[in-house]
Amino acid sequence: MTREMKPSKGESFVPLIQVFEPHKASLPPMGPYLREFWRRRRFAFELARFTDKAEHLNSPLGAVWLVLNPLLLALIYFLLVTIIGGRASAGSSPFDVLAHILVALFTWYFAQNCMTFGGASVTAGGKLILNQAFPRALLPLSSLIGAFQKFIPTLPVYFIIFLVGGALDSKSKLPGLNWHLLWVPVIIGLVAISGFGLALLFATMNVYFRDTSKLMTYGARMWLYLSPVLWVPEMISGWHRIIIWINPLGPILSITHVVWIKGENPSWTLWLGASSWALALLLAGGYFFISRERDFAVRI
Amino acid sequence: MTLRYVSSPEIPEGLAVRIEELSLRYKINVESKMTLKNAIMRAGRGEKRQVRTIEAVKNLSLDIPHGTVVGVVGANGAGKSTLMRAIAGILPPTEGRIIVNGKVSTLLALGVGFNGTLSGRDNIILGGLAAGLERKELEERFDDIANFADLPNGFIDMPMRTYSAGMYGRLAFSVAVNMTPDILLIDEALSTGDAAFKEKSFEKMRELCLEARTIIIVSHALGTLKELCTKTLWMHQGKALAFGDSTEVTDKYLEFLNVGKVSAALEDF
Numbered sequence: 234m235t236r237e238m239k240p241s242k243g244e245s246f247v248p249l250i251q252v253f254e255p256h257k258a259s260l261p262p263m264g265p266y267l268r269e270f271w272r273r274r275r276f277a278f279e280l281a282r283f284t285d286k287a288e289h290l291n292s293p294l295g296a297v298w299l300v301l302n303p304l305l306l307a308l309i310y311f312l313l314v315t316i317i318g319g320r321a322s323a324g325s326s327p328f329d330v331l332a333h334i335l336v337a338l339f340t341w342y343f344a345q346n347c348m349t350f351g352g353a354s355v356t357a358g359g360k361l362i363l364n365q366a367f368p369r370a371l372l373p374l375s376s377l378i379g380a381f382q383k384f385i386p387t388l389p390v391y392f393i394i395f396l397v398g399g400a401l402d403s404k405s406k407l408p409g410l411n412w413h414l415l416w417v418p419v420i421i422g423l424v425a426i427s428g429f430g431l432a433l434l435f436a437t438m439n440v441y442f443r444d445t446s447k448l449m450t451y452g453a454r455m456w457l458y459l460s461p462v463l464w465v466p467e468m469i470s471g472w473h474r475i476i477i478w479i480n481p482l483g484p485i486l487s488i489t490h491v492v493w494i495k496g497e498n499p500s501w502t503l504w505l506g507a508s509s510w511a512l513a514l515l516l517a518g519g520y521f522f523i524s525r526e527r528d529f530a531v532r533i
Numbered sequence: 534m535t536l537r538y539v540s541s542p543e544i545p546e547g548l549a550v551r552i553e554e555l556s557l558r559y560k561i562n563v564e565s566k567m568t569l570k571n572a573i574m575r576a577g578r579g580e581k582r583q584v585r586t587i588e589a590v591k592n593l594s595l596d597i598p599h600g601t602v603v604g605v606v607g608a609n610g611a612g613k614s615t616l617m618r619a620i621a622g623i624l625p626p627t628e629g630r631i632i633v634n635g636k637v638s639t640l641l642a643l644g645v646g647f648n649g650t651l652s653g654r655d656n657i658i659l660g661g662l663a664a665g666l667e668r669k670e671l672e673e674r675f676d677d678i679a680n681f682a683d684l685p686n687g688f689i690d691m692p693m694r695t696y697s698a699g700m701y702g703r704l705a706f707s708v709a710v711n712m713t714p715d716i717l718l719i720d721e722a723l724s725t726g727d728a729a730f731k732e733k734s735f736e737k738m739r740e741l742c743l744e745a746r747t748i749i750i751v752s753h754a755l756g757t758l759k760e761l762c763t764k765t766l767w768m769h770q771g772k773a774l775a776f777g778d779s780t781e782v783t784d785k786y787l788e789f790l791n792v793g794k795v796s797a798a799l800e801d802f
Binding site for chain 1: 635662
């Protein structure tokens with residue numbers, strides 16, 4: 234009762250013979266893992282799309298909230314910073330302060346959503362994990378895609394505010410349209426890599442400690458205050474600047490400020506810092522997650 | 534998932550699954566919740582984490598040829614579901630190894646991965662992609678899946694939370710069998726459909742066998758197993774007590790249960 238088994242078209246990566254063996258807390262063979270991960274990427278995209286669809290079925294305003302929520306939050310922070318902190322009186326135009334808070338907060342929320350959605354991705358995918366064999370890293374990847382889809386609509390909104398507001402406010406020093414804005418896709422790419430690393434880290438932690446996502450709410454708030462979102466990197470000098478470098482999102486948020494608000498080329502040290510952190514987060518998160526993912530089915 | 538790609542076949546031709554001295558142990562937490570707060574408080578009290586080791590499968594070896602339908606029987610907690618998950622590559626072995634020759638499709642619990650807010654249509658796509666199918670292939674097979682599930686008019690586009698348990702089961706079964714698996718794993722999933730659907734699913738499974746595909750079914754419905762399976766495995770406390778002709782093994786199992794061939798045990802429930 235044998236037959237010849239050949240992979241059908243489009244299934245060339247499907248292993249015909251699979252061998253399951255004992256493992257310790259170590260990585261599986263990465264070549265096959267990554268091939269399978271890449272082959273099933275469509276699942277991560279569709280999972281993100283369907284999760285979004287399921288969420289919006291009950292919310293008529295739907296996508297509008299995605300933009301409105303960080304926008305209103307930015308206004309609140311702006312009022313806090315300018316009225317209570319009196320930063321506008323320090324010489325810069327109030328609009329420039331608002332523009333900085335807006336772009337930094339939008340970028341920050343992209344990373345924070347990766348952490349929040351990613352943190353819950355494995356524990357929420359319980360049934361799927363117990364019943365299907367697939368590279369589990371697709372679940373945090375789906376969280377990254379979901380966070381990216383929520384971030385993208387905020388960009389044109391910001392762009393309009395940035396251009397129109399900058400032109401209307403005579404005191405504004407915003408650079409307007411300039412070549413340095415070509416760095417924006419690179420910034421988004423680095424935030425996405427960092428965000429994926431964070432999603433992998435928190436997803437694994439949440440499997441072992443189910444209160445991680447609750448603690449993350451407070452942790453993320455603290456992290457936000459320590460990042461150049463409500464303040465600008467130039468406000469800090471001397472050895473205090475270490476606060477920017479030891480913060481995994483510090484360099485990339487500084488780059489965001491330099492490109493959007495100052496209209497300058499970010500220094501190579503900032504690029505080095507941001508790319509090193511992105512790579513470190515991806516490798517650490519990837520190792521932590523993939524070396525433990527075979528344990529998930531037992532712990533879910 | 535432990536995948537090792539082999540260039541030379543380590544499995545004799547004609548075998549779909551080879552299980553070599555497989556043991557599966559895992560630890561379960563006795564504590565109510567695994568939280569950081571509990572871990573810190575426990576550490577403060579100087580206590581150790583309370584865990585219990587479960588030996589779900591003990592030293593099991595088995596060869597399953599292509600084109601066989603294998604039934605798995607045993608009391609609750611015998612390790613049947615764990616064995617199925619190990620064959621699917623979801624749970625890694627603690628000792629021994631499993632070699633699987635072919636594409637596996639799983640139907641391990643009802644409504645696998647289905648999201649109740651989404652429609653049946655969306656769930657078919659999501660379930661198929663999770664199983665490793667391409668979007669295009671899924672679209673080609675969509676009509677087959679929907680026709681086989683034969684849901685009442687319009688239900689395919691309704692949220693799945695409005696489905697009855699039977700409808701849920703029909704759709705899950707339809708997705709699993711239409712993935713053209715080489716090896717189909719079914720765990721307790723045949724009991725929710727009505728008599729007509731049950732007959733239809735039996736027919737589909739016989740059809741799959743004729744194409745030399747392999748099916749492994751866990752069920753307590755001994756009548757079903759006798760009717761469908763060429764061979765049956767009886768598991769007890771993680772060990773394989775018998776593996777062979779379905780009628781013989783199920784009879785032995787019934788004898789062991791000390792209930793004799795009472796009709797209740799033979800019925801599908």
